[in-house]
Amino acid sequence: MTRQSTLPESCIRVFLLITLAAALIITPAVAGEKFLYGSPDLRVAITGTNEFTPGEEATVNLRVENTGLTTIKIVRSDIVARDDRPDTAKMAVVKLKSGDAPLSIKTDPQMIGDITGGSSATASFTIQLDEDAKAGTYTIPVSIEYTYLSSADQHGDDFIRYFYNTKVIEKDLRIVIKPDVRLAVTDIETEAVNVGTEGYVTLTVHNTGKEDARSATLRIERSGASPLIPTDASSYIGDFPSGAVVTSTFKVSTSKNAEPGQYPLNVLVEYKDRNGQVKHSDPRTIGVTTGGKIEFTAVSPPVAVSPGQNTVIDVEYKNIGDAPVYRATARISAVDPFTSNDDTAYLGDMAPGETKTARYILNVDSTATEKIYGLDSEIRYRDALDNTQISKTMKVEVEVVPREAALPVVAIGAILIVAAGLGYWYYRKQQQQ
Missing domain, CATH: 2.60.40.10 (Immunoglobulins)
Structure with a gap:
């Protein structure tokens, strides 16, 4: 009886497992x-x-x-x-x-x-x-x-x-x-703007924008690596309404390494708008013409001097630059075998292309070698803005030559006796006539 009841239970377990597996296999996919x-x-x-x-x-x-x-x-x-x-x-x-x-x-x-x-x-x-x-x-x-x-x-x-x-x-x-202040530069004038010096740039600007500028200041700025550098860069112009025109003057300097030509400069205005906010206009880039540098050269030929003598020498200087100079003074540097107690000379004002002569007293050592020497010389002057400037060093050529041979004392005495005799003969002849 026991074996007959055990077999059906085993079959039931197998059937349930098979049914569960089939159910898992035929379960539909996720909706x-x-x-x-x-x-x-x-x-x-x-x-x-x-x-x-x-x-x-x-x-x-x-x-x-x-x-x-x-x-x-x-x-x-x-x-x-x-x-x-x-x-x-x-x-x-x-x-x-x-x-x-x-x-x-x-x-x-x-x-x-x-x-x-x-x-x-x-x-x-x-x-x-x-x-x-x-x-x-x-x-x-x-x-x-x-x-x-x-x-x-x-x-x-x-x-x-x-x-x-x-x-x-x-x-x-x-x-x-939005309305804003816009600049149009209508005129550019320059004065004494030369390479290596300071000068003035006068600008006339027009507010072409629709905004009225209040408490305005006109400014210039260096443009990139331009050799034109502002030294007096702002000008207060006050109220600058739309359509207004103002003229302001600025001071600029030009690098001594620049060449003559036209260089960029930025112009803008700083102002308060209708809301009291501080604004800057877009910069305008203009071109400023720069003249050549101020230069001098010694144009006189070599001056001849002799050993052991004090000699007055004249040296001619020429302004070969593009601008006039004022109250110019020339100076020569006396070095061995030369000395001088009078090594400066006043030239005065010199326009471009003008020549002036300086006079110096040069002492030559008695042991000086006979040859051509180059002595340094320079000119100190005032530019158009009354700034003191010093020129580049120039060379003044001085040639040491032999002294002229002196006549012997006996020869001089003989000449004097002959001259006296001739004079006496001429006098007697005139008396006889």
Whole structure:
């Protein structure tokens, strides 16, 4: 009886295991889902400021938001899950245009990728406003091109076909071009602007902008590595309303290593706007003509002197520069075998191309070697701004030559006796007549 009851229990256990395994094998896959009545709905706006000034290069930041919603969702075991939702804007490309606004777009269309419903993406564009842009409010168009899932057809439980559409939307964005102070340099005059010296630059400027400047200061600045360097760089001009014209004078210096020519100089105005904020106008670069440097040369031929003598020498100097000099004084440096107790000479004012003569007393040592020597000489003068300047060192050539041989004393006495005799003879002859 015991064996008959045990066998059925074993069969029951095997049957249950087989049934459980079969149940696991034929369990359906996880239920899929699909959405009905959803599509992208894109909106775009400028983030940050939308106010700009003429001539400005600025960045416009755009935010693209997808407000699309899915209103119906179906979940069922026989549905194959979709890879894309119908409210997703895929492969979105943003393009900014200038429209009628006085600006240019310097950035190509921007790819911002996929934007799912309820999310956003950003794009940045660089714009350049026209120099003469008028103040006011302008609209600039922006277009967004994207692809979205329009529908999907399922065939069986293992095949689905997607259908995508491409759409382009156009939006208008508003920007504001603010009035500002804009400079136009209408006249440039220079005085004594020469290489290696200081001079004056007088500028006439016109406020061509639409903003009235208050408590304004006109300034000049060095432009890059220009050899033209401001030394008196600002001029207070007070109120400088739109359309006004002012004239100011500045002092500049030119590097001694420069060549004559035209060099850049920046001009701008610092002012308070209508809200009391301190602003700076965009700098204007002008060209300032610079004359040549002030130079001298000794033009006289070598001066002949003899050993053991004190000699008065004349040296001619010529102003070969491009500017006059004032109260010039020449000096010669006497070195061995020369000495001098009178080594300076006043030349006075010298115009370009003018020549003046300096006179010195030069003592020559009796042991001096007979040859040509080069003595250093320089000229100290005042420039047009009454600054003391010293010229480059010049060489004055002095040639030591042999002394002329003196006549013997006996020969001199004989000559005197003969001369006296001839004189007496001539006198007697005149008396006899």
